[in-house]
Amino acid sequence: MRAYHQSLLMSMLIAACFFLAACTSQSSDLETGTKKDSLVLAIGSEPEDGFDPTTGWGRYGSPLFQSTLLTLDRNFNVQHDLAVDYNVSDDGLEWTVKIRDDVKFSDGEPLTIDDVIFTFETAKNSQSVVDLQNLKKMEKLDSHTVKFILEKPQSTFLYTLTMLGIVPKHAYSENYRENPVGSGPYKLVQWDKGQQLIVEENPYYYGKKSYFKKLTFLFLSEDAAFLAAKAGQVDMAAVPVNLAKEKIPGMKLIALDSVDNRGIMMPFVKPRYDSEKGVAIGHEVTSDPAIRKALNIAIDREKLVEDVLEGFGTPAYSVADNLPWWNEDTIIEDGDAEAAEKILMDAGWTKNAEGIFEKKGIKASFALVYPASDQTRQSLAIAFKQMAKKIGIEVKTEGKSWNEIEKVMHTTPVVMGWGSHDPIEMYHLYHSKYRGQGYSNANYYSNKKVDQYMDQAIHAATQEEANEYWKKAQWDGETGFSALGDAPWIWLVNLQHLYFVNEHLNIGGQKIQPHGHGWPVTEFIADWTWDE
């Protein structure tokens, strides 16, 4: 080798060694100590618009830095948090809430009813996901009591009171979302945008003290979170189904039930033109109730969970399985091809030479659309197609972008997914007044009795009363929007939310998770413990 070669190579090698030497002496990123009182979690996506409840932070699960007036416990029963008492007037228009007088924000200032009023006003004007359209005005009755006055009765206003964290009027500015002073269990220490969030316990918190003094949330992609778990860098990581069967020493996989559901929305009416909205609607085949009922019975939901979700899911019979407003009588016996075919034959369908059902010259055939970017929905569509074929119904699957889906969803079945902790979701999905309004009731379903029950649910004065009506709307013995009744939807599965958790970490019992995974799992973080 020539001289200059050697010196060049030498200098590169030396540089490499320098870097390696500097790096091998790295200390562990995790704290080592006798009592483990801090956690590192890679579970959620970063809220781009920050930690401001008035723009939608913390809607599900504890807002971490703030507290809400009311909460729902693990069984969805209303519990008091900031509020010590609340009641609803007979006409359902006035909600009076009285709050505690011993609460301080993390900066030591007391929380008063002015802060509550300020929060709701700010949220109302935020043009965000927080919907307070129905809030007419608020009256301050005394230093710890407020009366919310609604435009129309709305039993689901209760859920707003459990989802909106209270912000301090005195410490609110346009930078609040980066510096969220609140009355919640934790306060923000540092937020490295796009990377991590470090929080520590709020010394002024009035509630149960958490076992963990410090939490670090990492905002990593699913793959990076898994890698971090494998490298022993995090105590908890959210993972997708395809990584769930991996083994990580020292960690266990926890699968949480959810209402993160998937189902097929079937056009309910015969083909025609909606002149008001200016769109074509309806489908000749899916508008036949026999088709919808037959498919509901023919589908083997357990098999879908096994094949598509690798066992990490549960069958779905509605949009709100296992929630308090769900009518459990609507579970159906499925996977029954014989019964399904009988329904079709009783309705006048007969099999043609190819084995596909036909009626009055029309083949039992339709296109099924799914969002092209979503692999789970694609797999579900394909599995559905195969199960439908077994009972003589021809399904053609097509992947489309959301933009294209919006254009065809009134005339074509679509694989969709919903699932909320607020029953108003059912109202928007099934009430006839929402037909054709965006994604709400996009299949033009209508049933006067169902409308009536749901209106009564909205007007109800208590949760119990409301839930009774929501259940009747699903099935009252004769009709309803469930698979027993009109079956405008074919609900398929509920996903499970999967997390790798350090085997010493005990996250306790969890609520049925909503559609989105991640932050909701931190709702009861005050109850988590570390068992050595």
Place this chain on the structure above:
Amino acid sequence: MLAFHIGKFILKRTLKFVTLLFAVVVLTFMLVSLSPVDPIQSYLGAEMMVVSEEQKEEIAEYYGVNQPKLQQFFKWLKMFLQGDLGTSLVYRQDVLSIIQEKFVASFALMALSWSMAGILGYALGVIAGMNKGTFADRAIKLYCFVLASTPTFWIAILLLIVFSLWLGLFPIGLGTPIGVVSEQVTWLDRLKHILLPAATLSVIGVSNITLHTRQKVIDVLDSEFIRFARAKGEEGFTLFKRHVFRNTLFPAISVHFASFGELFGGAILAEQVFSYPGLGLAIVQAGLNSDVPLMMGIVVFSTFFVFIGNLLADVLYTMIDLRMKNGEAI
């Protein structure tokens, strides 16, 4: 004399830049306006079903969905000319501060990898050029061609798996250590976190400068004065030091400046894999959610950035050219 020429050149270029910027701005705005993305659907996702129509109209107003596009454009232009880039719809923060925050991190990554790629690429190009036809030369050429066609994120993931997971030498990502408050973060920490992403980008970024330098070295070695030097008995490193180096360094640097644009794109990909904070995620979010102010801000900024790179490259070239023309030694 030289300074005057350079000055004139920069001025002409700047005027061209202004026209270019205007064209880019108009085109970008048109594209974003024509985007089929429904920002309300992107923003709400599954919460779509618990939000009332009236509130959705408010959100539509916030995203400027119903505003006439031309009006929106002129409003933006007016603000822009006054130095105001507006407020991001997704981050609810002003665009300039977002770009400042995120660009500083991206810039550190880009600067480090650009320098590393430059030094490594030049060295490899010289070795290849001076040993044309040998195994070393062939190996280096192969390396360049293979790497030029390799996806950035693939190299990134490979490095991550080997050096972070298997060997545990480097952190799995981020810009600073996990759970450590910023006051306690050291320069060494930051270096450790930036090294793998920078290595990814430099490993790929060498191809251009290596091959270009190699060719330049071969050209120089073919020239008259080299033959004269060899006749005097010079060879190897001395030959390089005295003649090859100063004739190939400037061209190498200017070609490397021109790769500024690629740097931007590559940095964004590397950031994704290493969860390194930077402009990468911001651009994606802006696009997917039709965040017009942020999108326009980032586009203006990157156009300017690439322009500076190309300008520096061309200025250097002009300097070399002028010197050569005037018979001055480079």
